[in-house]
Amino acid sequence: MKIKKKIAGKYERLNTGVTGLDEMFYGGLIKSTITLIAGHAGVDKTSFGLQFLKEGLEANENCVYISLNEQPERVLSFNKHLEIDWETHINRERLTLLYVGASKTGNVNTVVQKILTNNVDRLVLEGLNFAGTAAQNKLPVKLSEVLNKIKEKKITALITTNAIDSNNYFGLENNMLLELVDNLIVVKQIEVENSIFKVMAILKARGTLYDTKIMELEQNRNGLRINGPVEGYKNIFSDFPETSEIGLQMYFGGMEDYFIEKFNEKYPNTKVYKMEVGKTMLSNELAVKDPNTSVSLSYLFYSQIFKLANAGLLMELEESADNKDMFFEAAISACRVNGKLYGVPDDIHCRCLMYRKDLLEKYGLKVPETWEELIETAKLILLKEKNPELIGFMYPCSNGANLSDVFMEFLWGMGGELTDKDGNISPQNNKIEESLKLMYDLIYTHKLMPENIAVYPDSYRANKFKEGKSVFVIDLPEVMRDINKSNASIKQKVWLAPLPVLNKNCKSYVVLRGCGVVIPKKTKYPAAANKFLKFYSDIEIAKKAELTEGYPFPSRLPFLKDKKILRQKPYYREAENLLKYCRNPYQEIKNYDIISMFIYKNVFKYLSGKENLEETKILLANDINKIKRHKKYMKVVENVMYYMEINYKRQITLEEISNVIRLNRDYLNRIFKFETGMTLFDYLIQVRIEKSKELLKDVRFNIKEVASKVGYSDISYFCKLFKKHTGVTPTEYRFNI
Structure with missing residues (x-):
C-alpha cells in the first residue's frame, strides 16, 4: 500500500515509487531534497529513477528525465514492465526527456536553466560519471550551479552516479558533491554462497530519521523492490563479505556434528558452533533474554515462549501453510502469541497414567478411567500381590511447578475450573475442595502412596515404576522412553493411558507441555539463524533426529504413523489419544506463572500436613485474587x-x-x-x-x-x-x- 503525501513535522513527503524505500526514510523523501544514488553499473540505479518518475506522473506531477548516457527514449523502451504509458505523459507535457552526452556534462547547466523556466516537481539526472580520483575535492562550477538551481526551484531530484570503488563512500569521500546533496543511497552487487544479489543502504538523509540497515534489492516484473535486511554476512559492502556465525543452544541426540556438517555443505558461508545447553531450561531462557546474547537458536518450553514473546524478546517467524497438516494443532498454537508465530514445535507431551499391564491382565482387570476405579483396582492388586515393596499409586506432589500443573489436572478432571469468567477464585469453589481432598486422601486415607512422598524428589516416583514397584503412576511419557530403551523385563509389562476423571462425563484434560525452537530478537544474524531453522525443520532431517533420540512425543503428526518410528517406539501409538484434551494454562489464565507459584506453595503445605483444607482454600483464593487487584x-x-x-x-x-x-x-x-x-x-x-x-x-x-x-x-x-x-x-x- 502506498504512503500518501503527508506532512511529517514541518516537512512534506513524496513517495519514491520503490516498494520499501519510503519506509526506510520514515515516510518517503522530503520534498525539494536532492538524493544521490551511487553504485557500479548493473545495480538498477536507472530503476530507482524511473520508478521515482512513474510515481510522480501518476500523481499528476511535472517530471523531467535527463540522461547523460544514452537516449532517454531507448531507456524507456527497455522498461515497459513498469506498466506506464510514457508516450501519453510526454504528449501531455507532463514528462520532458532530454539527452546530454557524457562528454558534454557542462551543457547540463544550460539545459537545466532552460527547462526550469517551467514548473517542475521531479527531476532525474541519470549517469553523472563523477565519482573517482580526478576531482575528489572540487566540483565543476557549472555542476554546482545546476544543483543550486534545483534547490532554488524547490524541485525534488534524484541523481545517479557510477562508483569507482566500494570503500570510502563508493569513491565519494571528501567530495564536495556530498555536501550539496541531501540524501545518499549506495547500491552494490555482491557474490556470496555461489549466488549474486544486490544490496543497498542509506548513508545520509537530511532532516529525517532513516533506517540504517543494509537491505536486499529485488528486480521483478513489477519493478525494483526492497526485500528486507541482509543479516547473514559481515562487511557486506566490502569486496570480500565475511561469513556469519550462529550459536546453537540445542540438543540433537548426539548428532550435532552431523547436522552442522550437512548444513555447512549447503551454506558454506555460515559458521555454526555448538553452545552448552543449560542443565535447566531456565538457563536457556536467561541466555535468550541477554541483550548481548551469542545464542542464535535455542530450545524453550512452550510456557517460556509465551512469556518471552509477550516481552518482545523473540523474533517473529514465517508461518508455513503446511503447519496445519504437519504439527499437532495444540503445539503450533502454543508457539503463537497474538496470532504471530515465535517458535517451531519440536516435541509435545503431557502427563499420563502409566500402569502395570501384566498385573491388570493377571487379575482380569480393565484400565481404570475414573478415580474410583483406580482406587479399587490398586487396592485389589496390592491385596492379592502381598508384596510389601509394591506401591499402589503415585502422582507428582513434591514442592514445585509440577505440583501446580497436577493440581490443575485433578481440578479439570473433576469438571472444575480455577477461576470464574471474571478471573476470580472463591474459597467456596466445591471442585477445588474435592480436588484437594482427593489428592490428600490418596496418600493418607487410601494409603496408596508413601506418607512422606511429598519430600521425595520427582525421580523417586519414576524410578519405582521403572523397577516395577508401582502399579500406577502419573508421570511424563519420558518414563516410557527410558523403559523402552532398556533391556529390563519390565519393558513388556507396562503401558500408558489418559488420566482418570471424576466420572465418565468429565474429560481427561491435561496440561500441555513441550518445547519449541526459537530465535532471540537480539541475535546478531537472524537471517542465518532462520536458514538453520528451516534446514532443521525439514521433515527428513527431523525424522533422522527423532530416530536417533527424540522426546516423547514428537510434535510432527506424520511421525506418529511412521512404521519405522513406531517399531522403535510403539508407545507413540497412544499419543493422539493422550493429547486429545490438552490445555495451555499459560495462555488461558492470566499471570499463570505467578499463580502457579501460589498453587504449589499452598497445596504442598496442605499435603505435608502444615495447613488444613479450609485454610488452604482461603489462602489460595486470597493469593490469586490479590494478583488481579x-x-x-x-x-x-x-x-x-x-x-x-x-x-x-x-x-x-x-x-x-x-x-x-x-x-x-x-x-x-x-x-x-x-x-x-x-x-x-x-x-x-x-x-x-x-x-x-x-x-x-x-x-x-x-x-x-x-x-x-x-x-x-x-x-x-x-x-x-x-x-x-x-x-x-x-x-x-x-x-x-
Missing part, C-alpha cells in the same frame, strides 16, 4: 525474580536489588511480600534450593561444592535450610534420586 505491581515482582534467578550464586543484598529496580528497599520488600506471600530472601532461598536439587543429581559435586555453587559458604547452614524446605538432608535427597 494489584496487577500493576506484577512487573516489578517479575523483574525482581529475574534478577535473583541470574544472581543467586552471589551474596545479594536488599540494597543492591532496590538500586537495580529503582524502588525504596522497604517499599520493594513490602510489594514483593504482598504479591507473593514471601519475602525477597524467602524467594531467593527457594531458587537456591531448586538449583541445588539439580546439582545434587550430578555426582561430580560433593555437598560442599553444591552449597558453594548456590551461594552458601557454610555447609552446615545449607544442610539445615535444605532439610527445612524439603524434609530431607542433601545426602538423603541424593540417595533417593
Whole structure:
C-alpha cells in the first residue's frame, strides 16, 4: 500500500515509487531534497529513477528525465514492465526527456536553466560519471550551479552516479558533491554462497530519521523492490563479505556434528558452533533474554515462549501453510502469541497414567478411567500381590511447578475450573475442595502412596515404576522412553493411558507441555539463524533426529504413523489419544506463572500436613485474587525474580536489588511480600534450593561444592535450610534420586 503525501513535522513527503524505500526514510523523501544514488553499473540505479518518475506522473506531477548516457527514449523502451504509458505523459507535457552526452556534462547547466523556466516537481539526472580520483575535492562550477538551481526551484531530484570503488563512500569521500546533496543511497552487487544479489543502504538523509540497515534489492516484473535486511554476512559492502556465525543452544541426540556438517555443505558461508545447553531450561531462557546474547537458536518450553514473546524478546517467524497438516494443532498454537508465530514445535507431551499391564491382565482387570476405579483396582492388586515393596499409586506432589500443573489436572478432571469468567477464585469453589481432598486422601486415607512422598524428589516416583514397584503412576511419557530403551523385563509389562476423571462425563484434560525452537530478537544474524531453522525443520532431517533420540512425543503428526518410528517406539501409538484434551494454562489464565507459584506453595503445605483444607482454600483464593487487584505491581515482582534467578550464586543484598529496580528497599520488600506471600530472601532461598536439587543429581559435586555453587559458604547452614524446605538432608535427597 502506498504512503500518501503527508506532512511529517514541518516537512512534506513524496513517495519514491520503490516498494520499501519510503519506509526506510520514515515516510518517503522530503520534498525539494536532492538524493544521490551511487553504485557500479548493473545495480538498477536507472530503476530507482524511473520508478521515482512513474510515481510522480501518476500523481499528476511535472517530471523531467535527463540522461547523460544514452537516449532517454531507448531507456524507456527497455522498461515497459513498469506498466506506464510514457508516450501519453510526454504528449501531455507532463514528462520532458532530454539527452546530454557524457562528454558534454557542462551543457547540463544550460539545459537545466532552460527547462526550469517551467514548473517542475521531479527531476532525474541519470549517469553523472563523477565519482573517482580526478576531482575528489572540487566540483565543476557549472555542476554546482545546476544543483543550486534545483534547490532554488524547490524541485525534488534524484541523481545517479557510477562508483569507482566500494570503500570510502563508493569513491565519494571528501567530495564536495556530498555536501550539496541531501540524501545518499549506495547500491552494490555482491557474490556470496555461489549466488549474486544486490544490496543497498542509506548513508545520509537530511532532516529525517532513516533506517540504517543494509537491505536486499529485488528486480521483478513489477519493478525494483526492497526485500528486507541482509543479516547473514559481515562487511557486506566490502569486496570480500565475511561469513556469519550462529550459536546453537540445542540438543540433537548426539548428532550435532552431523547436522552442522550437512548444513555447512549447503551454506558454506555460515559458521555454526555448538553452545552448552543449560542443565535447566531456565538457563536457556536467561541466555535468550541477554541483550548481548551469542545464542542464535535455542530450545524453550512452550510456557517460556509465551512469556518471552509477550516481552518482545523473540523474533517473529514465517508461518508455513503446511503447519496445519504437519504439527499437532495444540503445539503450533502454543508457539503463537497474538496470532504471530515465535517458535517451531519440536516435541509435545503431557502427563499420563502409566500402569502395570501384566498385573491388570493377571487379575482380569480393565484400565481404570475414573478415580474410583483406580482406587479399587490398586487396592485389589496390592491385596492379592502381598508384596510389601509394591506401591499402589503415585502422582507428582513434591514442592514445585509440577505440583501446580497436577493440581490443575485433578481440578479439570473433576469438571472444575480455577477461576470464574471474571478471573476470580472463591474459597467456596466445591471442585477445588474435592480436588484437594482427593489428592490428600490418596496418600493418607487410601494409603496408596508413601506418607512422606511429598519430600521425595520427582525421580523417586519414576524410578519405582521403572523397577516395577508401582502399579500406577502419573508421570511424563519420558518414563516410557527410558523403559523402552532398556533391556529390563519390565519393558513388556507396562503401558500408558489418559488420566482418570471424576466420572465418565468429565474429560481427561491435561496440561500441555513441550518445547519449541526459537530465535532471540537480539541475535546478531537472524537471517542465518532462520536458514538453520528451516534446514532443521525439514521433515527428513527431523525424522533422522527423532530416530536417533527424540522426546516423547514428537510434535510432527506424520511421525506418529511412521512404521519405522513406531517399531522403535510403539508407545507413540497412544499419543493422539493422550493429547486429545490438552490445555495451555499459560495462555488461558492470566499471570499463570505467578499463580502457579501460589498453587504449589499452598497445596504442598496442605499435603505435608502444615495447613488444613479450609485454610488452604482461603489462602489460595486470597493469593490469586490479590494478583488481579494489584496487577500493576506484577512487573516489578517479575523483574525482581529475574534478577535473583541470574544472581543467586552471589551474596545479594536488599540494597543492591532496590538500586537495580529503582524502588525504596522497604517499599520493594513490602510489594514483593504482598504479591507473593514471601519475602525477597524467602524467594531467593527457594531458587537456591531448586538449583541445588539439580546439582545434587550430578555426582561430580560433593555437598560442599553444591552449597558453594548456590551461594552458601557454610555447609552446615545449607544442610539445615535444605532439610527445612524439603524434609530431607542433601545426602538423603541424593540417595533417593
